[in-house]
Amino acid sequence: MGKIEMQKLLKNKLWVFSALLLLTAPITDALSKPIDRRPPPDQGNGPLLTPQPYTVDQVIHNVGNIATTVDNWGYMGGYRVFDLPSGEWPRGSGHDYLAEAVYWFGAVNSLGDTIVADSYEDLQGMPTDTMAANPYMILLSTDTTRYLNYDLNDTVGAGIGHPANGWRVWDPTATTFTYNQVYNSLSAAYFPGGPTSLQESHYRFNDAASGNSVLGLEMTQTVLQWNYCYNEDFMFVITEITNNSAVNYDSFAFGLYIDIDVGGPDGAGENGRLEDVVEFDSTENLAWIYDNLGVDPGWGPTVQTGLMGTKLLETPDNIGMTAFRTDDWSFLPTDDEGRYAMINSTQFDTSLPPTDQFYIQCVRGINLTAGRTVRVVYALIAGQDEQEFRTNADLAQQLYDALYVGPTPPESPQLQARGGDEKTYLFWSDTSEFSVDPLSGNQDFVGYKLYRSDNHGKTWGVVDYSTGNSCLTVDYSPLAMYTVLSPGDPIQHSFVDTGLYNGVEYWYCLAAFDTGDTTLGVDPLQSGFGSPSINPHIVAVSPAPDPAGFFDALGTVVHNYTGLELPSDGNAIPLVFDPAAITGSDYRVVFEDTPEQTYWHVLNETTGDTALAGQSRTSGDPGLYEVAEGLRVVVRNGDRDPRGWGQTSLGGIDTNLVMGLFYGPALPAFTGDENDVFGDMHFRSTYEIRYTGDSTRASWALDGFYGSDSVFWVPFEAWNVSSNERVSLAVYDRVVDNGVWDPYDILAIVNYPYDSTTSVTSFAFPYHFSWMFRFNSTLYNPTVGDVFTVEGAPMNGPSDNFTFSADGINAADATDDLSKIKVVPDPYIAQYSAMVEMAEGESALEFQNIPTECTIRIYTLSGDLVQTLKHTSGTGSERWNLLTSSRQQIASGIYIFHVESSVGNKIGRFAVIK
Numbered sequence: 001m002g003k004i005e006m007q008k009l010l011k012n013k014l015w016v017f018s019a020l021l022l023l024t025a026p027i028t029d030a031l032s033k034p035i036d037r038r039p040p041p042d043q044g045n046g047p048l049l050t051p052q053p054y055t056v057d058q059v060i061h062n063v064g065n066i067a068t069t070v071d072n073w074g075y076m077g078g079y080r081v082f083d084l085p086s087g088e089w090p091r092g093s094g095h096d097y098l099a100e101a102v103y104w105f106g107a108v109n110s111l112g113d114t115i116v117a118d119s120y121e122d123l124q125g126m127p128t129d130t131m132a133a134n135p136y137m138i139l140l141s142t143d144t145t146r147y148l149n150y151d152l153n154d155t156v157g158a159g160i161g162h163p164a165n166g167w168r169v170w171d172p173t174a175t176t177f178t179y180n181q182v183y184n185s186l187s188a189a190y191f192p193g194g195p196t197s198l199q200e201s202h203y204r205f206n207d208a209a210s211g212n213s214v215l216g217l218e219m220t221q222t223v224l225q226w227n228y229c230y231n232e233d234f235m236f237v238i239t240e241i242t243n244n245s246a247v248n249y250d251s252f253a254f255g256l257y258i259d260i261d262v263g264g265p266d267g268a269g270e271n272g273r274l275e276d277v278v279e280f281d282s283t284e285n286l287a288w289i290y291d292n293l294g295v296d297p298g299w300g301p302t303v304q305t306g307l308m309g310t311k312l313l314e315t316p317d318n319i320g321m322t323a324f325r326t327d328d329w330s331f332l333p334t335d336d337e338g339r340y341a342m343i344n345s346t347q348f349d350t351s352l353p354p355t356d357q358f359y360i361q362c363v364r365g366i367n368l369t370a371g372r373t374v375r376v377v378y379a380l381i382a383g384q385d386e387q388e389f390r391t392n393a394d395l396a397q398q399l400y401d402a403l404y405v406g407p408t409p410p411e412s413p414q415l416q417a418r419g420g421d422e423k424t425y426l427f428w429s430d431t432s433e434f435s436v437d438p439l440s441g442n443q444d445f446v447g448y449k450l451y452r453s454d455n456h457g458k459t460w461g462v463v464d465y466s467t468g469n470s471c472l473t474v475d476y477s478p479l480a481m482y483t484v485l486s487p488g489d490p491i492q493h494s495f496v497d498t499g500l501y502n503g504v505e506y507w508y509c510l511a512a513f514d515t516g517d518t519t520l521g522v523d524p525l526q527s528g529f530g531s532p533s534i535n536p537h538i539v540a541v542s543p544a545p546d547p548a549g550f551f552d553a554l555g556t557v558v559h560n561y562t563g564l565e566l567p568s569d570g571n572a573i574p575l576v577f578d579p580a581a582i583t584g585s586d587y588r589v590v591f592e593d594t595p596e597q598t599y600w601h602v603l604n605e606t607t608g609d610t611a612l613a614g615q616s617r618t619s620g621d622p623g624l625y626e627v628a629e630g631l632r633v634v635v636r637n638g639d640r641d642p643r644g645w646g647q648t649s650l651g652g653i654d655t656n657l658v659m660g661l662f663y664g665p666a667l668p669a670f671t672g673d674e675n676d677v678f679g680d681m682h683f684r685s686t687y688e689i690r691y692t693g694d695s696t697r698a699s700w701a702l703d704g705f706y707g708s709d710s711v712f713w714v715p716f717e718a719w720n721v722s723s724n725e726r727v728s729l730a731v732y733d734r735v736v737d738n739g740v741w742d743p744y745d746i747l748a749i750v751n752y753p754y755d756s757t758t759s760v761t762s763f764a765f766p767y768h769f770s771w772m773f774r775f776n777s778t779l780y781n782p783t784v785g786d787v788f789t790v791e792g793a794p795m796n797g798p799s800d801n802f803t804f805s806a807d808g809i810n811a812a813d814a815t816d817d818l819s820k821i822k823v824v825p826d827p828y829i830a831q832y833s834a835m836v837e838m839a840e841g842e843s844a845l846e847f848q849n850i851p852t853e854c855t856i857r858i859y860t861l862s863g864d865l866v867q868t869l870k871h872t873s874g875t876g877s878e879r880w881n882l883l884t885s886s887r888q889q890i891a892s893g894i895y896i897f898h899v900e901s902s903v904g905n906k907i908g909r910f911a912v913i914k
Contacts, residue, residue, distance in 0.1 A: 054136075055125050055127075055136045055209075056071065056072065057072045057136050057137050057138050057203070058070065058072070059140045059143070060084065061199060061223055062085060062091060062530075063142065063198050063225045063226070063227050063528075064091070064226055064227045064232045064235055065090050065227065066087060066089050066232075066234070066235055066380060066382055067089075067091040068085055068088065068098055068235075069084050069086060070138065070221075072124075072136060072138050073125055073209070074102060074103040074123040075101070076101040076237075076380075078098070078100040089233070089382040095264065095305075096264070097260050097306075097382070098258075098259075098308065098380070099259040099260060099273075100258075101258050102118060102257045103119050103123065103255070103256065104253075104254070104255030104257055104360070105118075105207065105241065105252070105254060105255075106252070106253040106340040106344060107340075108249070108251060109215070114337045115214050115215055115340075117207035119257075121210070122207045122214050123219075124205060124209035125203060126203075126206050126218070128204070130148060130149070131148065137203075139202045139203065140201045141162075141167060141197075147166045147167055149166045150166045154166050156179060156193060156194070157191060159436075160182055160193050164179055164180070164194040165194060170204050170220050172220065172240055172373045178192075179193060183405055185403070186438075196224055196404050197224035197226050199225045200222065200223065200225070202222045202223075203221055204219070204220050206218045213244075215249070216243060216244045216245025216246075217243060218241075219239060219241050220238075220239070221238070222236075223235060224238070227528035227530070228528070229525065230395055230407075231396070231399055232528070233381065233382050233383065234393075236377065236378075236379050236396070236404070237378050238375065238376075238377045239377070240374070241368070241373065241376070242372070243373075248367075248368075248369040248370055249368040250369075252366040252367070252368035253340065253344040253363065253365075253366065254316075254366060254376055255325075255339075255342070255361070255362050255363075256312070256360065256361045256362075256378060257360050258289075258360070258361070260276070260308050260309070262276050262290060262305050262307065262308070272291060272305075273355075273356040275291050275292045275296075275354045276356060277351050278357055278359050279386075280359070282321060282324065282348060284390075285313075286309065287324060288308060288310075289359070290305070290386075291307075307383055309381055309393075310361060310380055311393045311396060311397065312361055312377075313377045313378060313396065313397060314400070315363045315376055316363070316367075316368075316374035316376070317366070319364075321362065322346055322362055323342075323343065323347050323348060323364065324347075324348045325345070325347065325349050325359065325362060326349045326352070326358060326360070327349065327357060327358065328356065328358075329358040343360060344364045345362070345364070361378075379393070406439060407516070407522045408437060408438060408439075409512060409526050410432035410445045410512040410527075411435035413428040413429050413432045413448070413510055413512055414428060415508065415536065416428065416539065416578060417508060417539040418541065418577060418578060418579065419541045419543040419544050421502065421543065421544070421876070422498065422499065422500050422545075423496055423499075424496070424506065424541050425575065426495045426496070428448075428494070429493075430493065432445055433491065434487075439517065444516075445487060445512065446484065446515055447491065448512055448513075449478040449480075449510075449511045449513065450479045450510050452479050453506065453509070454507075456507060457530070457531060457538075460509060461476035461479070462476060462477040469523040471522060479497065480492075480623075482623070491624070492621055493624070494622070494625070494627055496575070502542075502545050502846075502848065503543070503544065503848075503877065503879070504543070505540055506540070506543075507532060507538060507540050508539050509529055509530070509535075510537045512526060513525065544848075546849070546876045547809065547875060548817035548820070548850060548876070549810045549811060549816075549817050550807070550813075550814075550817075551809070551810055551813070552807050553574040553576055553804050553805060553806050553807055554575065556804045557573075557802055557804045559800065559802055561800055563800075565722065566643070566794065568637070568796045568797065569637075569639065569794035569795075570635065570795065570800065572636075573634040573635075573636070574634075575631070575634075576806055576807045577627050577631070578627070579630060579806075580630065581629050582629060583604060583606070583629055584605065585606050586605040586804075586805050586806075587605060587611065588801055589801060590603060590801045591797055591800055591801070593680070593797060593798055594681075595681070595767040596679055597678060598616065598679050598680035598681065601613045611629045612628040618636055618637035618796070619637065635796070635802075637795050637796050638796065639794065639795075640664075640677065640680075640793050642793055643791040643794060644791045646659070647788050647789075649785060650785070651691065651782070651784045652786070656780065657691065657775060657782055657787075657788040659776065660777060661773065662771070663771075663773060663774075664772070665677045665770070665771065666769040666772035667769055669772050670701075670702075670705070678766065678767045678769075680795040680796065681751070681797065682751040684792045685722040685723065685770075685792050686720075686789065686790065687770070687771070687789070687790045687792075688718070688719045688721050688788070689717075689718055689749075689788040690716060691716055691785070691787070692716065693715050693784045695713040695714075695715070697711060697754075697755075697757075698714045698731045698741065698747075699711070699712070699728070699750070699759040700712065700761075703730070709761075710739060711759065712731040713740075713741065714741045715782075718754070720751060721789075725753060726753070727749065727751050728752050728754050730747070730750050731746065732745060733745055742777070744774060744775075748771070749769075749790070752768040773790075775788075809852060814901075817849060818851075818899070818903070818905070818906040820849040821847065821906045823847055823897065824845060825845060826911060827911035827913050828845045828910065828912045829913045830843070830912075830913065830914040843881055843889075844881050844882065845879070846878065846879050847871075847878045847880070847897065848876060848877045850871060851871075851899070851902070851903055853872055853874070853902070854901035855869070855900045856868070856871060856898070858880070858895055858896070859897075860893065860896075865885070867883065867885050892912050892913055892914045893912060894911050895910055895912065896909050
């Protein structure tokens with residue numbers, strides 16, 4: 001079998017060779033199983049295809065809007081037959097464009113022989129000794145199992161871009177794996193760091209697939225991909241070529257062979273490729289293929305086909321594209337001389353009439369001396385029409401020229417979730433809020449949008465076309481959106497989604513967005529939609545009923561009070577967000593007073609540790625509260641209003657001290673900002689204003705604002721009766737600025753020890769200022785012994801504490817709850833049920849309200865054991881795929897189930913209708 005016949009075989013039937021393997025192994029985002037490339041038995045005794053199957057590895061790039069397979073032998077795309085994305089654009093559409101992208105490397109050796117090393121026959125992955133499990137593995141930045149040595153403690157590069165976390169790439173000069181070099185535009189220098197892009201793959205390969213190196217070449221390939229609005233429609237491919245031979249190749253030639261088929265299977269054996277047209281622009285090193293009709297039967301009459309192509313961004317010594325070859329792929333040369341002649345020519349072919357055709361972008365005249373390494377960088381680009389394609393090509397060139405530094409949205413937050421009974425608990429990190437845009441050097445975080453999908457990410461809610469954002473032409477109405485005015489402002493970090501269906505898998509996407517870049521005219525950017533398997537800001541979670549005997553932390557809260565007055569009106573609301581992070585069973589919330597602030601702490605009474613310290617928030621959205629040790633404790637305070645006021649002692653026979661106007665906390669009355677209050681101790685205390693008739697020194701209330709030291713004399717003593725301490729007063733001369741306190745002037749209680757010799761403002765302002773009020777001057781007629789009392793506000797203090805237990809199981813209640821065990825759906829009818837089945841074609845039902853650990857046995861009515869399920873997940877439900885223990889589908893009928901647990905047993909029945 002000759003080369004051309006072999007390539008035709010690969011073109012049409014390569015994927016049949018690997019059918020057995022692919023049908024018996026699951027397909028994931030990163031395929032680690034080798035692809036069997038040997039010809040089937042009916043192809044005779046021709047040579048085995050190279051590289052050998054055990055050297056082959058494959059991953060899928062799918063972060064951007066182009067999704068495609070990448071193989072470790074210089075091959076991309078070509079797997080559409082097995083429903084693997086092959087230049088799929090837009091991602092998720094099922095529209096695959098890339099039939100294949102391969103390399104040709106050609107030269108004349110020292111013996112005068114013309115040799116072309118190509119992906120099909122000569123190239124194969126190179127092993128890495130440190131990766132014993134799969135030495136030929138492609139490194140993939142979005143899969144931590146595909147790092148040389150994943151290490152969260154390796155934070156090199158964190159201040160520049162992505163931290164390394166063990167990410168390494170091959171350095172052909174140093175001949176070792178080392179940190180990636182990331183360009184920082186602010187310092188105009190390279191620094192060691194992690195992956196350059198959001199998704200990055202890297203592998204080494206050579207030209208020794210036949211057992212001997214044909215040209216002595218060793219290569220690396222790195223693919224970079226982003227999903228921002230301005231760079232999601234292209235991906236970069238960086239190829240480094242090292243001449244490890246002793247021969248100087250002064251006429252080395254490179255060929256990028258591209259076959260793009262625009263269209264899908266039409267049911268008649270064709271895929272639309274027969275209407276393809278090739279175009280190129282030599283001044284831009286640009287080439288592309290489009291469908292002549294603009295529609296394709298395989299994709300439906302309403303789908304407008306796009307176009308896809310490549311742009312050479314970097315060539316050795318800036319040679320550029322020296323030739324452009326195109327033809328019907330079945331007429332490719334069959335020998336190395338013919339292939340070398342193609343890529344070493346200066347010919348620029350024009351397109352054939354619409355048909356299935358390839359193109360090769362060629363670079364000739366490369367001086368690849370022994371030991372030299374050269375680079376070829378190209379972009380795989382898609383667009384809806386030629387104008388959009390050229391725009392994307394220009395953007396790719398600009399980003400390449402900027403050394404891949406462009407505006408970016410904030411770093412994606414780490415979103416976590418757990419399912420509850422008809423609800424989900426979501427919480428996330430603050431990573432986004434402190435990330436720095438690599439282009440501007442600014443912290444430009446603005447907020448979060450939280451989306452929910454109930455169809456595995458196909459859509460994320462109600463479509464919104466009126467975004468007013470060129471970077472987000474189509475958005476969805478979020479579940480919630482939170483914003484800040486300035487970096488560092490408080491913002492939500494948790495959310496509880498309610499009203500859900502148990503057993504249904506929901507996806508959540510937490511997108512962080514920024515201000516955009518006005519300099520470049522880029523609208524606000526946000527984290528993209530994607531998949532839970534590769535995106536840290538996206539999770540999949542299924543609500544589940546609570547297990548038998550379950551109690552939640554909120555139901556165990558007890559308010560304890562150890563003081564001599566009255567307990568606060570506050571409360572504590574604990575919620576468990578991450579049971580795996582819970583380290584104790586019993587907790588206590590305690591309070592600590594300072595003049596500046598009242599703090600609360602969460603103590604883990606089981607371990608004796610402090611779970612959360614130094615908190616002051618007692619109001620606002622619960623999502624603003626921190627999640628610590630898997631718990632979110634929302635502490636609410638009593639109102640900052642006195643429990644009451646009035647004259648409580650009479651020196652004479654009549655009431656002479658009556659409230660004229662109560663202003664509340666003193667400082668907000670002047671500033672208008674209700675947040676200008678400090679320690680709650682100043683408002684929780686009860687005060688007495690005792691009429692003595694003597695002169696008591698008081699400060700001017702505005703001393704703290706203007707710095708003057710005016711002195712007033714008032715006929716009252718102020719006492720904090722909660723602490724049994726005489727405190728100070730301040731005066732606001734309300735009507736006539738005469739420096740004398742009049743009954744209509746305003747008094748402010750200053751919770752600071754009284755000093756008859758000096759103003760206390762310099763010591764007490766602003767943290768000790770408490771209430772401000774004035775008496776009714778018309779009724780004012782006090783006598784010695786009159787006392788006016790302002791009772792303390794019902795606010796949390798050191799005498800208050802709240803105890804609670806983490807979510808748990810009450811054994812007695814669990815026994816009683818066995819009667820609530822049920823099967824959903826019942827009867828089970830053989831059609832898709834959104835109640836428990838997560839995708840069309842899945843068969844499943846659920847046992848709900850079961851104990852945290854139990855054994856479920858399913859029997860036929862005649863008593864034959866069908867299946868045994870071991871439930872150990874700690875949840876209140878267990879799924880069953882309706883298969884027997886021998887992996888056979890069950891028949892229609894009535895079935896008996898028996899739940900056995902440490903808290904008791906339950907027998908029930910359910911029906912299956914097929």
